[in-house]
Each structure stands twice: as C-alpha cells, then as structure tokens.
C-alpha cells in the first residue's frame with residue numbers, strides 16, 4: 186500500500202505534448218478516479234504511472250521513492266487493461282500464476298494465492314478454462330484476479346468495465362468497491378462513466394486536454410465545480426448555462442441580469458466583479474422547476490419520460506434549458522411552460538471560465554478543493 | 560457447406576430436423592458451382608499426371624518409344640529372378656537419395672525455422688528503416704533458384720570462387736576446398752545455399768503471425784515483470800505455433816521434392832542426389848520411364864506419409880481453428 190505523487194509530469198509523443206504538467210498527490214489507500222473527455226490523456230497518465238510510457242519530464246513517486254526510471258515490474262503496481270489482456274493460450278489458473286512464477290514464490294505459495302484470489306472473485310470454478318471459454322465479465326474478473334495475486338502497492342484500472350453490459354457493469358463495480366474496502370490498496374481508476382466515477386471515487390480528477398481541471402470528492406465536484414468545464418462535465422444531463430451580465434455586486438452576492446429581462450441575486454463572492462461584465466450563470470436541471478409566473482417562459486421542445494423522473498427540454502426565446510422533475514410529466518411537446526430557479530442553486534462563472542466561490546455552503550458540501558494547473 | 564448452412568437460420572434449423580430446405584439445397588448447389596472449375600483444373604493438371612505416373616510405374620515403358628510398353632506389375636519396385644531380388648526397393652542408390660533428401664529437408668528446414676524466427680522477431684521490432692529492411696531481406700527469395708544456384712556455384716568454385724579466395728586470404732584454410740564435389744561438404748553446401756535462399760520466406764510467414772498477436776498481453780507481461788526470453792517461449796511461441804507449423808509443413812514439402820538447387824550445384828553426384836534427381840536420372844538419362852515413374856510414385860507416397868506424420872504430431876488442423 187502506498188501513496189503516489191505526480192510532480193509536474195509532462196509527456197510528449199514526438200513533438201506533440203499530451204500531458205502538460207500534472208501535479209497530483211494520491212494518498213495511501215485512496216481510490217482516485219480519472220475522468221475526462223476522450224483523448225484528454227487519462228490512459229496516457231495511467232501508463233506513465235505504470236511505466237509503460239517514459240515520462241518526458243517531471244517526477245513520479247510511489248511510496249516515497251522516485252520511480253521515473255524504474256521498470257514497470259519494479260514499481261509494485263498491477264494494471265487491469267480495458268481489453269483484459271489475458272494470455273489466450275493459458276487457462277485461468279496459468280493466467281493468474283504466470284506473473285508470480287518469477288517472483289521467488291514457491292509453488293505452494295503461488296497456488297494458495299491464486300486460489301484465494303479466485304475465491305474472492307468467485308472464479309474458482311473456472312480455473313481450468315481458457316479465456317475464450319469465458320464471458321466478458323468472467324474475463325474481467327480473471328484480469329482483476331491476476332492483479333490481486335501480485336499483491337501490488339497500487340492498482341491501476343484503465344476503463345475496466347467499458348466492455349461489459351449495463352447490469353454486469355453495476356455488479357462488477359460493486360465488486361471493485363468491495364475489493365477496495367477489503368484490501369485498502371491505493372487504486373487509480375480511469376473511466377468514461379460518471380456513475381462509476383461518482384460511486385467508486387474517494388476523489389475524482391477531472392482531466393481536459395492533458396491538464397487537471399479539478400480534483401475533489403464526488404460531491405465537491407458536483408456542488409462546487411471550479412470552472413465551466415467541470416460544471417459541464419460532471420452531472421447528467423448537463424448543467425444549464427445562461428449568458429448574463431452583472432447588474433450589481435456586493436457583500437451579499439452578485440446580482441445578474443438575465444438575457445430576457447429580470448434579475449437574480451446569487452450568493453457568491455463578487456470578488457472584484459463590476460456591473461456590466463459578462464458572466465455565465467449555471468444551474469442544474471434538478472434545480473429548474475416548472476412554475477407558472479417563473480423567471481422564464483418557453484416552449485417545450487421535447488419531453489423524455491424516464492419513469493422515476495422526466496426531462497423537459499424548453500426553448501425560451503432561443504435560450505435552451507433542461508429541467509428534471511420527479512415522476513411522470515403531464516406536459517406535451519409544443520406546450521408552453523414557465524420555469525423557475527432560485528439564486529441559491531446557481532453557479533456564476535467568470536468569462537475566463539473560473540467559478541466564483543459560494544458565500545454559504547448552500548448546497549450542503551464542505552469547502553472546495555481547487556487544483557487548477559496553469 | 561454444412562457449417563455455413565448451420566448458422567442458426569430457421570431454414571438451417573429446419574434442415575437439421577428433417578430433409579433439406581430449398582435454401583440449403585440452393586447453397587449446396589452454389590458451393591459446387593464455385594468449386595467445380597477448381598476441381599476440374601486440379602484433376603487435369605494434378606490428378607491426370609499422377610495417375611499416369613502411377614500407371615507407367617507398373618510398366619516397362621522406355622523414353623525412346625513411349626507407345627510400346629507392357630504391364631509388368633510391381634516389378635519396377637521389387638522383383639525376384641532366380642532367387643535374387645531386383646527393383647527400386649533393393650537399389651542402394653535409391654535409398655541413398657531418400658536418405659539425402661530427408662536429411663536435407665530436416666536440417667535445412669530446422670535451420671530456416673530458427674533463423675527465420677530470429678529475423679522475424681527483429682523485423683517485428685520498431686526501428687527506423689524497418690520497411691526497407693523488410694523489402695531487402697526478401698531479395699534472396701525473389702531470385703529464381705536456378706539463378707541463385709548458378710551464382711553460388713561460381714562463388715563456391717574451387718579455383719576461381721570468391722569464397723575459397725576469402726578463406727585462403729584469411730588463413731582459415733590451407734588449400735581450396737571443392738565445396739560441391741567433396742562428399743563431406745557437398746550436402747552441407749546445398750543446405751547452406753537453401754538456407755540463404757529460403758530463410759526470408761520463413762521470416763515473412765512468421766512475421767505475419769507475429770503481427771497478428773495482441774499487443775496488450777505484452778504490456779501485461781511487462782507489468783508482471785516477466786523476462787523477455789520467458790515471454791518469447793511461454794507467450795509468443797505458443798501463440799505463433801499454428802502458423803509456424805504451417806510454414807514448416809510447406810517448407811518441408813518443398814524441401815522433399817528439392818531438385819533444381821541440387822541439380823545445378825552438384826549435377827548427378829551420388830553424394831547429394833535427392834529423390835527427384837534420382838527419378839530424373841532414371842527417366843531421362845537412362846530412359847527408364849517405368850523405373851523413373853516408380854521412383855516418382857514412391858516420392859509421392861513418402862511425402863504424403865511424412866506430411867501425415869507431421870500434422871498428427873503438431874495436431875494442426877490446416878484450415879480449422881488452430882488456436
């Protein structure tokens with residue numbers, strides 16, 4: 186078990202730099218999830234930590250030791266690949282034991298470790314099968330089992346569940362969470378899936394174009410996004426963004442002028458904002474409610490009934506807003522509705538994209554963790 | 560065809576349960592339509608000559624007068640006159656040529672397989688100029704055998720050859736070696752030239768197999784800290800084994816009917832005579848069509864037998880899924 190520290194890590198492929206100075210401290214036993222759009226460098230960062238790619242500049246520490254120049258095998262890490270990377274000609278047992286045979290482990294010890302991991306993952310019935318005789322979920326568990334038997338300091342997962350169907354994904358996700366709570370090993374996990382990130386992570390790292398946008402607990406990111414990118418990336422459906430103007434700023438917050446008239450007081454630190462400056466107002470669909478006589482009025486472009494809740498896509502004179510309300514909707518596409526939201530539920534972003542910090546912990550989170558890298 | 564039909568379509572299902580459906584019949588007919596031309600061509604160019612050779616091997620035909628022969632049964636193979644045995648099966652020259660051929664095939668194919676694998680592994684690694692190297696390495700294989708054999712003949716010439724010259728200058732030998740005439744060196748010389756010529760072919764086949772391998776398992780092995788040599792023997796080799804065996808079988812077939820290389824390098828020398836050279840000598844030089852055909856028939860049987868043994872030993876199913 187170990188902590189991992191990335192200090193100003195950069196990576197270039199040929200002339201193209203894809204990781205631009207990443208700083209990150211991962212604590213011992215922490216479950217950290219990397220999220221970000223496709224091509225933002227999540228896998229590259231993971232492979233840098235694994236030692237599968239050379240670090241162009243910066244320092245990488247595992248358990249206090251600088252490991253930049255250490256071979257992957259010497260870093261005491263284990264990696265679970267998206268494609269499973271099982272040896273096709275070996276059975277499950279051999280797949281799990283292959284990496285151990287060198288590590289000065291006796292036959293009996295290998296056997297014990299393989300069987301223990303197999304039991305933990307409930308694949309002990311499958312030990313004689315070849316990978317092609319397994320289902321996707323079983324293969325994934327073998328891949329995880331192969332990581333477990335190595336007893337690594339750090340587990341690295343690169344989108345391990347993306348080839349599984351929805352139900353199996355949930356099940357395996359729970360198993361990974363259990364594995365983490367059982368082993369208390371440091372885990373770094375790459376995913377596209379927000380639900381995976383939110384449910385598994387102690388902390389989420391949001392990456393964009395090779396830079397860290399924000400690091401924080403799932404709820405911190407949800408309630409206190411540090412900037413427009415994180416606000417738009419975390420949460421589904423996406424946060425509504427409204428281009429506004431500052432009408433006034435004071436110690437009680439910022440008064441913004443909405444595009445179609447009317448003002449809204451938002452309790453955020455004005456922090457030098459001056460009237461007339463453009464800002465972006467952000468409000469999550471859950472906080473946009475249908476109410477006659479609300480702030481806005483618009484035409485319903487689409488109604489999506491999801492059972493436990495429904496989504497309304499409303500067009501208010503060119504301004505598109507999404508609202509999520511519980512239960513079934515009685516609204517029809519083409520109908521007119523009034524929409525309302527409170528200043529307390531809104532976020533305000535400067536033209537640079539940076540969020541203004543809240544005056545109160547209105548949304549119930551504690552503090553903000555911001556780690557923007559210039 | 561049954562495999563193609565049994566893909567789970569309702570009609571295929573019906574055909575399993577009882578009688579063949581119209582769709583299955585159409586498919587079977589289409590399949591025969593497509594293979595028929597090949598079967599006809601094969602029968603004409605392979606089946607007919609083979610049948611004719613087997614027939615001639617049972618006669619006393621003579622090259623001077625092919626129309627005039629009598630059926631003599633198996634006397635070309637084995638005959639007994641006055642308590643003494645005659646025929647191909649008692650001919651020490653024939654058995655020497657069989658031994659030469661098998662020895663040549665075993666040694667040259669073994670060397671080519673090992674060298675080809677090494678070359679393929681090198682070509683499979685990423686290095687600048689890899690594409691050019693891949694093209695260059697094929698040159699020996701692209702040269703017609705007769706041309707490269709003639710070329711080597713000159714290089715190996717005991718008086719004017721560049722190889723003797725170089726070895727003499729380096730002081731490695733005291734007197735020129737008659738590479739192709741000396742019984743000790745002749746067959747090894749043939750093997751060497753064949754290795755020079757055919758290793759690229761092996762390397763290319765193996766390279767194709769290497770490039771089909773998934774890359775992620777190598778990264779997994781790297782993370783697991785498995786030594787590269789061990790990865791080669793435990794991962795790469797088992798995974799390319801099917802392709803490797805196919806290449807070995809092809810090359811063995813080829814080597815067993817070796818003719819042009821040996822004929823050009825050493826002519827009719829007894830020391831290096833292969834089965835094919837023996838058959839040619841009987842048929843053309845001695846005009847004994849019956850005996851030559853008998854030798855050819857035996858070549859066919861020996862090769863067929865060896866292929867069956869190899870395939871059984873490697874348990875490869877050519878064409879089936881072999882992993």
Ligand SMILES: Nc1ncnc2c1ncn2[C@@H]1O[C@H](COP(=O)(O)OP(=O)(O)OP(=O)(O)O)[C@@H](O)[C@H]1O
Nearest residue numbers: 198199203221222223224225226227228229230377
């Ligand atoms: N071997 C390589 N050579 C050159 N460029 C590379 C290489 N590997 C990755 N890149 C580039 O680095 C960037 C980041 O790639 P990376 O695979 O880390 O993205 P990712 O965040 O994992 O994306 P995804 O979510 O699609 O897996 C991409 O722009 C990619 O084109």
Ligand SMILES: [Mg+2]
Nearest residue numbers: 227228229343
């Ligand atoms: Mg990736």
